[in-house]
Amino acid sequence: MMLNEQESVRHRRRGAALEAVLLDAAWAELTEHGYDAFTFDAVAVRADTSRAVLYRRWATKQELVLAAIGHGAARVPLEIPDTGSVRGDMLALLRYANATRVSTAIILSLHLGGYFTDTGSSLDDLRTVLRGDFPDAVRTVMDRGVQRGELDPGRLSDRIERLPFDLYRYELMMTAKPVPEDVLQEIVDTVFLPLVSPLQGGTA
Incomplete structure (x- = not known):
């Protein structure tokens, strides 16, 4: 897949599908590195998105961590x-x-x-x-x-x-x-x- 095609796929993610990707990334960061090393930058890189996309949904690190915990607990x-x-x-x-x-x-x-x-x-x-x-x-x-x-x-x-x-x-x-x-x-x-x-x- 060419770069512009990859960007197109990334940008088509919307709504619940996008939120699931973001929370998967946040949960993975929390699992691997813990709360103290948890950052919006790291989650954005893992989710292949920008910090702005995260901040539109969660205003603080604590809000994102809480959402990630709930998401991780309900994965199955x-x-x-x-x-x-x-x-x-x-x-x-x-x-x-x-x-x-x-x-x-x-x-x-x-x-x-x-x-x-x-x-x-x-x-x-x-x-x-x-x-x-x-x-x-x-x-x-x-x-x-x-x-x-x-x-x-x-x-x-x-x-x-x-x-x-x-x-x-x-x-x-x-x-x-x-x-x-x-x-x-x-x-x-x-x-x-x-x-x-x-x-x-x-x-x-």
Whole structure:
């Protein structure tokens, strides 16, 4: 492809397609070099564009980093599992997280100290960005479990519904490695299901 043809292809990128390219580049820069070395110039070079294109969308480094984190955490589309049981569905969601969130955990634990200093924020402030579609998926799993009689709706609360993934994220952040299968099963079987299963006449 000749140079003018390459420039034509580059300039035809618009809207969501262009934004995805920009965020892919930002995520790659953040992954490889960390927050402190992260610059608009480096992202623009990687995305084969100009700083002006980035600044039209994100006014500051911190805004672009936050968008890149959300983009990186959602790179693999989430499909809500339907295994026929709450146990199976929750384990499937945790295994999905294991397959897609480790690199995000490494970035958060090793590369974002400067971001938290600059913004005065904490890891908890990124909760919404990091959770992505998981709350909707968990809500669907819970609703199906109630309909099947596996779960007691009176024992469900927002905090309890978040518990499996809060425990998962703790394990992931402490080790920056995929959480072992036996730990995933312990989270579901030993901690979560006893809290939400009917007290009498039901099993999960």
